[in-house]
Amino acid sequence: MKQDIKVSVDAVVFGYRQDDGISVVLIKRKYEPFQKSWALPGGLVLNDESLEEAVRRELQEEAGIDVNYLEQLYSFGQPGRDPRNRVVSVAYFGLVRPDDYQLSAQTDAEDVGWFNIKKMPKLAFDHKHILDVAIKRLRGKIAYEPIGFELLDKEFPFSDLEKLYQVLLDNDLDRRNFKKRIMSLGFLEELDETIQRGAGRPARLYRFNRKKYFELKEKGYNSDLFY
């Protein structure tokens, strides 16, 4: 019998804001199945586009959002995960900065929104499962690759990084030791500017120097533990 399987992509896009914590973009489905349920953005891959192109297109169409970091997460292909057809879905994992936080202009979805990962609504299909895998990846990965910076503004006060790590790995970390460790990695630039937000002493701004990161990585500074 001829193969009758469809291929889709789904995206778990994370964002972070101090007030909100870690959130994910969801869309409200316009059509059956799971009409009006919340779901991960995604859809069928077109014949002539790559998987990554498909994800970016769907994110644009359904949520009006651009991610600044995107990697493949995992593929889900259990028969029966979509009630109608056999669908194999390649899930992606994306990160956006606070700047790009605003969602807009959804044509293919009834609604779009950010949802804190601790207060998720019921999700369509097996999307809860996909989300769980993505959260695990985020937590795991932030500990040994510098992807946390993708969730912050390009220039940020050090305390933002501290707080992000605390929220994600929910432990209390010692501010002094944390800073020592991060700075010793050698790819975080200290700027001359400062920023002031609310009360307290103004904070210096820092910037992740991606070029330097790759240089150091090349030179065999083993991509060991990071935090």
Next chain:
Amino acid sequence: MKQDIKVSVDAVVFGYRQDDGISVVLIKRKYEPFQKSWALPGGLVLNDESLEEAVRRELQEEAGIDVNYLEQLYSFGQPGRDPRNRVVSVAYFGLVRPDDYQLSAQTDAEDVGWFNIKKMPKLAFDHKHILDVAIKRLRGKIAYEPIGFELLDKEFPFSDLEKLYQVLLDNDLDRRNFKKRIMSLGFLEELDETIQRGAGRPARLYRFNRKKYFELKEKGYNSDLFY
């Protein structure tokens, strides 16, 4: 236009023998395209089987082999990677013990064989790329998860483990420090039996205790670095 994409699976199965080093199972293709080229075992997913079932079936049909460890590797979906159809391939990563090393009874392939990863023939499709990703995963993963044991006999002399790590991470490791580290993880059992192979003092046998490994992992003995 209707979606016209096929879904396949491919498998990178690693084996290890002292004389041979690290090898991978390849099959010689019976049909076009790439007729008579060497390729990774794999094929189209059937409508009613899971991805993992498809991999195991293909490995059985094409190479007559059972793997004792299998995990999803990555999905490859670039348009044009198969000259005829658009094919999205979900690649898997498998490990076999020396016992299960023998290949057999290929019905769907013209030939099957083990190839040392340093002496690979030209491969069909983008299989060279898939293999590279798999090797990277193997090297990366062996350093922080106990999958090396899946490449050894169930009971093995400690030196086998040493040598495996040396071949994979090609560095000289200090035998004493390596042993201390592995033993301190607490899930390697020292047996009373010994084995003698060629010259030299007989070696004690060891066994990986998977149950204990998961217990310790549960208890939060952070699945930190391993080697």
Next chain:
DNA sequence: CTGATTTGTGTACAAATAACACAAAAATCA
């Protein structure tokens, strides 16, 4: 001007890792 809030910074101790060499058991060869 006072109190609250946030940023910024160094040192001492503990723990983990790395460096290092020789003896014991068996096989092989003379």
Next chain:
DNA sequence: TGATTTTTGTGTTATTTGTACACAAATCAG
């Protein structure tokens, strides 16, 4: 059967890395 070669087995010290810990500086709010 004795000497040589091969492989396994084991402990201590030095170095590096990680952890614990507290108070001053700069600004805002009242």
